[in-house]
Amino acid sequence: xxxxxxxxxxxxxxxxxxxxxxxxxxxxxxxxxxxxxxxxxxxxxxxxxxxxxxxxxxxxxxxxxxxxxxxxxxxxxxxxxxxxxxxxxxxxxxxxxxxxxxxxxxxxxxxxxxxxxxxxxxxxxxxxxxxxxxxxxxxxxxxxxxxxxxxxxxxxxxxxxxxxxxxxxxxxxxxxxxxxxxxxxxxxxxxxxxxxxxxxxxxxxxxxxxxxxxxxxxxxxxxxxxxxxxxxxxxxxxxxxxxxxxxxxxxxxxxxxxxxxxxxxxxxxxxxxxxxxxxxxxxx
Numbered sequence: 601x602x603x604x605x606x607x608x609x610x611x612x613x614x615x616x617x618x619x620x621x622x623x624x625x626x627x628x629x630x631x632x633x634x635x636x637x638x639x640x641x642x643x644x645x646x647x648x649x650x651x652x653x654x655x656x657x658x659x660x661x662x663x664x665x666x667x668x669x670x671x672x673x674x675x676x677x678x679x680x681x682x683x684x685x686x687x688x689x690x691x692x693x694x695x696x697x698x699x700x701x702x703x704x705x706x707x708x709x710x711x712x713x714x715x716x717x718x719x720x721x722x723x724x725x726x727x728x729x730x731x732x733x734x735x736x737x738x739x740x741x742x743x744x745x746x747x748x749x750x751x752x753x754x755x756x757x758x759x760x761x762x763x764x765x766x767x768x769x770x771x772x773x774x775x776x777x778x779x780x781x782x783x784x785x786x787x788x789x790x791x792x793x794x795x796x797x798x799x800x801x802x803x804x805x806x807x808x809x810x811x812x813x814x815x816x817x818x819x820x821x822x823x824x825x826x827x828x829x830x831x832x833x834x835x836x837x838x839x840x841x842x843x844x845x846x847x848x849x850x851x852x853x854x855x856x857x858x859x860x861x862x863x864x865x866x867x868x869x870x871x872x873x874x875x876x877x878x879x880x881x882x883x884x
Contacts, residue, residue, distance in 0.1 A: 601674045603666055603699040605730035606828070607770055608676045609644040609883070613827040614804040618879030619818075621810075622646040622680060623871055624832035626653050628665065629839065629864040635669040635677075636864075637871035641881040644675060645871075646700070648682040648830060651689060663697040675884045678730065682830070690720050694729050702732040702773070710735075710759055717767045725768070732806060732828075733767055735760050736775025757796035764801040771806050771828050772797070776821075778809035789817055791824045798825025806830065811837075815877055822879065831874055835867045842866040 606620075613620050623634040625647045638645045647666050654662060666679040680700035681693045690701040703720040705713035717733045724731045736755030755774035764772055774797060777789040787809075794805050804827025810818065811833035818829065846859040853859060875881050 601670050601676070603670050603679050603697070604676045605728055605770070606646065606678045606680065606700050606732075607730050608678070609880075610730075610771055610804055610827050611802075612883070613880070614798070614802075614825065616883075617822060618883060619804075619807075619822045619827050619829045620644050620646060620880050620883075621871070621874050621878050622648040622682070622806075622828060622830040623835060623874075624648040624650065624653065624682065624830075625657075625662065625665065626832075626836070627657065629860050630835060630867065631665040631669060633835070633864045633867035634871050635673055635675075637868045637875060638675055638677075638884075639673050640868075641872055641875040642675075642884045643875045643880040643882070644677070644884050645875070645880070646678045646680050646828070648680050648832065649693075649698075650682045651685060654681075654693075659693070659696045667697065680730075680732070683734075684720075687716065687719055691723065694724060694727055698729065700730040700732070700770075702734065704734045704773075706734040706737050706773075706775070710763070714763055714766050717763075717769060721768050730770040731767075732771045732773060733763060733769040734773040734806075734808075735763050754790060755793060755797075757793055757800075760793075760797045761800045764797075764803065769803065771803050772801070773806035773808050776805075776807070778807055778813060787813055787817065789813070789821060791820055794821060794824040794826055804828055810874075811835075818877055829874075829878055831870075834870050834874075838866040838870045839863040 670677045678700045683704040684690045705716045806828040807826040810829040810831045842863040843859045
């Protein structure tokens with residue numbers, strides 16, 4: 601099966617009150633673990649790729665890994681640029697074979713964000729590529745992006761509705777109290793904002809910073825209208841902890857497969873649990 605846009609499964613997710621997970625691809629083991637978990641749960645999923653990960657893996661390798669996963673699994677898989685910083689980056693990814701892109705104009709004024717996002721949407725739609733936009737500022741650290749909590753601000757429902765109406769994005773990330781990275785305490789998610797927005801627009805809201813959010817909050821966010829949930833840090837932590845455990849228990853290990861194999865299995869378990877929590881199992 602070829603890579604697909606998020607429109608192959610997000611409308612169904614919104615209608616049937618489940619969410620599809622975006623799991624970030626950082627190397628071969630991440631790509632394999634996410635695919636293996638999705639095969640086991642018969643779930644659609646989204647490979648999220650940040651600009652930092654693109655630099656690390658190379659765009660050709662990234663696309664090849666995703667296309668191989670789609671062919672092997674037969675699942676609906678979207679290859680999605682995460683937090684794309686410019687029109688040029690989005691176009692480069694589309695030309696390389698990405699089936700979905702995010703343009704993150706959240707640091708611009710509302711007017712400029714709408715204008716720039718519309719430019720991406722116009723080209724992407726002609727290519728059959730889905731687009732995610734962002735409104736409000738999500739705190740925390742992801743890749744090279746760092747936003748202090750003091751600088752994070754919630755999305756305003758009326759602005760989010762206008763943003764959708766003027767851009768025609770396929771899903772909308774809005775700042776509702778989650779943060780990138782792991783939480784020091786319990787997040788304060790504004791479910792009322794999610795509901796106020798999704799009740800007025802036909803596309804789902806995206807929950808960034810899904811790692812470490814308590815299960816009940818995830819379920820409540822999905823019930824309110826979140827149809828795409830991003831997870832990266834929990835996989836990174838599981839991967840690194842497994843590697844540390846192997847290397848600390850045996851200082852004679854030097855074959856990367858001996859520690860990357862357990863790391864991959866640890867991530868498979870994380871992704872399987874998230875898929876079941878999001879309700880996307882058996883939705884492929």
